[in-house]
Amino acid sequence: xxxxxxxEFRGVEKVYRSRLRRKEIAALNGVSxxxxxxxxxxxxxxxxxxxxxxxxxxxxxxxxDSGEIRVxxxxxxxxxxxxxxxxxxxxxxxxxYLNAEKLLRFHHRLAGGRPDEAxxxxxxxxxxxxxxxxxxxxxxxxxxGMVQRLGIAQALLNNPxxxxxxxxxxxxxxxxxxxxxxxxxxxxAAGKTIFLSSHLLSEVEQICDxxxxxxxxxxxxxxxxxxxxxAGDRAEIFANELPAEMEPELVGLGATIERSEHGVRxxxxxAHKRMVAEKxxxxxxxxxxxxxxRASLEELYMKVVGEKEAASKVIAPGVLGLx
Amino acid sequence: MKIRTLAxxxxxxxxxxxLIVVLLIVCxxxxxxxxxxxxxxxxxxxxxxxxxxQVAVLGFVAAxxxxxxxxxxxxxAWAAAxxxxxxxxxxxxxxxxxxxxxxxxxxxxxxxxxxxxxxAYVAMMFGLSWLLAWIGGERIRTAQWVLLAYPMxxxxxxxxxxxxxxxxxxxxxxxxxxxxxxxxxxxxxSTNLDEHSVVVRYLLHGIYLVLPSTNLLSETRFxxxxxxxxxxxxxxxxxxxxxYGLDYAIVFLLVAMWSFHYRSLxxx
Numbered sequence: 001x002x003x004x005x006x007x008e009f010r011g012v013e014k015v016y017r018s019r020l021r022r023k024e025i026a027a028l029n030g031v032s033x034x035x036x037x038x039x040x041x042x043x044x045x046x047x048x049x050x051x052x053x054x055x056x057x058x059x060x061x062x063x064x065d066s067g068e069i070r071v072x073x074x075x076x077x078x079x080x081x082x083x084x085x086x087x088x089x090x091x092x093x094x095x096x097y098l099n100a101e102k103l104l105r106f107h108h109r110l111a112g113g114r115p116d117e118a119x120x121x122x123x124x125x126x127x128x129x130x131x132x133x134x135x136x137x138x139x140x141x142x143x144x145g146m147v148q149r150l151g152i153a154q155a156l157l158n159n160p161x162x163x164x165x166x167x168x169x170x171x172x173x174x175x176x177x178x179x180x181x182x183x184x185x186x187x188x189a190a191g192k193t194i195f196l197s198s199h200l201l202s203e204v205e206q207i208c209d210x211x212x213x214x215x216x217x218x219x220x221x222x223x224x225x226x227x228x229x230x231a232g233d234r235a236e237i238f239a240n241e242l243p244a245e246m247e248p249e250l251v252g253l254g255a256t257i258e259r260s261e262h263g264v265r266x267x268x269x270x271a272h273k274r275m276v277a278e279k280x281x282x283x284x285x286x287x288x289x290x291x292x293x294r295a296s297l298e299e300l301y302m303k304v305v306g307e308k309e310a311a312s313k314v315i316a317p318g319v320l321g322l323x
Numbered sequence: 324m325k326i327r328t329l330a331x332x333x334x335x336x337x338x339x340x341x342l343i344v345v346l347l348i349v350c351x352x353x354x355x356x357x358x359x360x361x362x363x364x365x366x367x368x369x370x371x372x373x374x375x376x377q378v379a380v381l382g383f384v385a386a387x388x389x390x391x392x393x394x395x396x397x398x399x400a401w402a403a404a405x406x407x408x409x410x411x412x413x414x415x416x417x418x419x420x421x422x423x424x425x426x427x428x429x430x431x432x433x434x435x436x437x438x439x440x441x442x443a444y445v446a447m448m449f450g451l452s453w454l455l456a457w458i459g460g461e462r463i464r465t466a467q468w469v470l471l472a473y474p475m476x477x478x479x480x481x482x483x484x485x486x487x488x489x490x491x492x493x494x495x496x497x498x499x500x501x502x503x504x505x506x507x508x509x510x511x512x513s514t515n516l517d518e519h520s521v522v523v524r525y526l527l528h529g530i531y532l533v534l535p536s537t538n539l540l541s542e543t544r545f546x547x548x549x550x551x552x553x554x555x556x557x558x559x560x561x562x563x564x565x566x567y568g569l570d571y572a573i574v575f576l577l578v579a580m581w582s583f584h585y586r587s588l589x590x591x
Contacts, residue, residue, distance in 0.1 A: 059421055061588035079423035087421035093414035093590070095332075097339035109328040110422035154418065 003073050006162050006193040007035040007058055012067030014053055014217075027053040029217040030067070035210065037161075040184070040194040042204040042225075044301060045214040051197045052090060054214070055166055058195075059087060072162060083112065086160035090167045090197075092151035096140030100131055100150050103139060104157060111158040125153040130179065144171035152180065162193045169200055181207060205229075205297040213304045221304045228300055234293040235273040237266040240286040250276065267293060325424050326432045333406050333436020340409070343402060350394050354451070357387045358458075365458060377460060384455045391451060392474065395444050396537070399478035400485035400501045403437045404494035407486060407583075414590035427580045434486060434576060441478040445471055469561070476568035477540040481505075483575035484535055490582040493591075508534040540568045 014028040028050045035041045045051050056062040057069055060077020074081035094103055104122040113121065126132050129149040139147065148171045155163060168184075169177040177200070184194060184207050198204050204211070211228060213221040221228065242250075242264040247257060255268040255276070268276055270292070277287050295303075337343050361383040368376045407430075410416035420429060449470050484504065488497035511531045519527065 056587075056589060059417075061417065061420065063585070063587070077426075079425055082421060083423040085421065087418070089414070089417045089421075091414065091590075092418065094418070095336065095339075095415060097336070106328065106332055107418070107422060110325055110419065110424055112325070112423060151418075 003070070004036055005034045005070070006037045006039070006072055007033075007041075007195060008068070008070040009033050009054070009058075010068040012054075012057065012069060013065045014050075014057060014062065015065055026217050028057070028064075031214070031217070031219050032067075033212055033219060033222050035193060035195055037193050038191045039210050040188050040208045041196065041210040041212065042208040043195060043197045043212050043214065044199075044201070044204065046305060049215045050217045051214060052166065053217075055089075055164060055195075055197060059085070059164065083158065084161040086155035086158060086163045088151045088155040088163075088165045088168055090170065092147060094139045094147065094150065097138060099136050099138055100126060100142075100153075101135040103150070104154060107154050107157050113158065121157065125156055128156070128183070129153045145173060145176050148172055149176070152183070160192070162195065163187065164195045166197045167199070168196065169198065169203065177203065201296075201298045201301055211297065211300075213301060215305050221300070225297070229294050229297065230292050233270050234267055235270045235290060236293050237268065237273065237277055237280070237290050238288040239264050239266065239280050240288060242266065242280070242285070243283055246279065246283070263288060325422075326428050326435065329419075329424070329429060329432025330435035330439060333433050334439040336406070336409075336436075337402060337440050340405065342405070343398070346394075346398060346401070350391070350398075354387060354391060357383065357390070361387070361455075361458060380459050384459045387455060388448075388452065391448050392541070395441065395448065395474060395478055396481045396505070398444060399437060399441050400481040401494070401498060402440055403434065403482035403485040404489035404497045404501075406433045406437060407489045408494040408497075408591070411588070411591045416588055417590070420588055426584050430486070430490075430580050430583050431576075434482060434579075437482045437486075438475070438479060441475060441482070445474045445478070448474060472565060473540050473568075476565055476572065477537040479572040480535050480537055480540075480568055480575070483572040483579065487575045487579035487582060490579050490586055504534055508536045512536050535571060537568070540564060 010032050012028050012031045013026070016025045016027055017023075018025075031050070031054065043051055043054065053062065057064050058071050058076050060075075060082070069076050071078075072081045072084050095106075098106070101122060104125065105118055108118045108121065109115070123132075126135060129152055131146065131149055131153065134142070134146065139150065142150065148168070152165075152168060155165065169180050172180060181203055184196075187194060188207065194207075196204065196208065205225065208225055211221070211223065211225050212219060240263045242257065242259075250257060250266060250268065253268060253272050253276075255266050255272075258265040258267075266276060273290060277290055280287050361380060364376050364379055364383070410419070410433075416429075420426070449467075452470055481501065485497055485501050488500055491497075492500070507530065511527055511534060514527055
């Protein structure tokens with residue numbers, strides 16, 4: 001029976017060794033996570049955090065030093081898994097002397113596609129990524145955005161169950177980014193699993209069900225997007241009115257107060273939310289709503305990575321240099 | 324199917340590889356330059372100097388064939404090393420290896436692509452042999468397959484050695500080591516063993532067998548126009564020579580596959 005997980009990392013460690021300089025760099029340090037089938041998962045982190053290393057490990061390009069990785073129930077690099085994966089590496093490189101049609105035909109053959117299906121499939125994909133009309137232009141003459149679109153087309157060539165996309169909107173203009181976003185929504189609706197690495201947090205927030213934040217080879221945060229964004233330490237209370245005598249007390253508790261014609265919005269630490277709501281009720285005012293403040297992904301990211309950054313300055317250097 | 328696709332793709336890529344195209348143009352240029360004095364000498368042949376000119380012409384023919392043959396070894400080694408390393412440098416290998424292709428299939432496809440290039444080169448060399456034999460006033464008396472099979476096996480050896488080295492090293496370093504191996508094999512092969520003690524003789528013999536000593540596989544041995552051996556060669560001798568070469572190439576190809584299986588695939 002197929003595992004419910006499309007990707008599983010258990011205690012994965014990877015160290016880059018430079019024999020000449022007798023130096024070791026810990027790229028991944030006991031990383032464990034799971035991505036369920038049909039989930040759209042964002043893999044976030046600053047440059048050098050270990051994102052590309054993780055993707056290379058799950059694609060079988062690199063070998064882990066320890067730990068276990070399973071991709072669609074197979075070992076990484078297993079052709080049975082790769083037959084179901086569509087992959088877009090960061091800064092995708094192509095044979096520049098080929099044109100889009102020939103490159104996709106080459107990949108179609110490598111993917112084991114039937115030759116009689118190639119023309120239709122390639123035509124459809126080029127239309128989907130808006131490269132129709134450029135089929136015969138050599139890829140070396142493509143713009144960065146066109147290359148990226150072609151990369152997305154080749155990733156979709158084998159109708160994959162799992163898409164591994166490293167910076168899919170890199171090099172695209174705003175309209176191109178929106179098209180890719182729409183494409184990912186349609187893939188999500190079709191039940192595809194998407195493992196996405198991106199620095200564009202606002203887009204990730206819109207698309208992804210799950211988020212993982214990694215830095216310096218360690219997984220710092222992982223969970224459902226809704227839960228992580230709602231798990232802040234602030235709450236917001238909407239009331240029809242706020243008595244003037246309560247205001248200094250609330251400000252003293254760190255609350256921010258916004259008045260409007262519809263009422264008053266009070267944002268306060270979750271520790272005080274009950275007390276404030278009860279006082280308002282007791283004073284005869286209506287508490288219209290009380291809910292946790294939903295942080296943006298960018299705020300969450302900056303908080304998680306920023307905390308780690310601050311802690312690392314005290315505890316340890318960023319790069320593990322062993323001589 | 325996948326291996327064939329990779330082989331044809333590799334073969335096609337050589338015609339877009341500036342260095343290989345330049346090398347081929349240089350080779351053709353050198354052959355044309357060498358043909359000039361050869362044809363000039365033929366034009367100056369008279370009844371009185373016919374035998375002297377014939378000796379000089381045959382010398383030129385041997386030099387041209389030696390150059391073309393040696394250049395082929397260089398081309399095979401470079402094409403093999405570059406076909407692998409250029410994929411790593413450009414990063415194109417990531418897209419290819421994300422497909423359901425096993426690492427050994429990828430390497431075998433690359434190797435066969437190199438052999439397709441060398442097959443085209445050998446076909447050109449075969450035609451040149453006939454042309455030079457005709458210019459030299461001779462005719463080729465050996466079996467045709469020898470002129471095709473021997474260089475192919477020889478180039479397979481150099482391609483496999485270079486590919487094995489390229490799985491570990493940068494192509495320029497791999498080529499440096501290939502050049503050293505070729506030099507070592509040439510020196511060992513040309514050393515007169517009788518001049519040395521028994522120990523040194525065994526040592527040199529061992530080195531000769533370990534190094535890619537492709538002089539055994541030189542088709543010029545059978546070309547009358549180079550005044551090489553005219554002794555008849557039996558099927559057993561041909562078989563052993565070709566098997567020796569193929570075995571050597573297969574061993575290095577397997578080493579390359581083993582090494583490539585464990586190496587990290589990333590943009591260099």
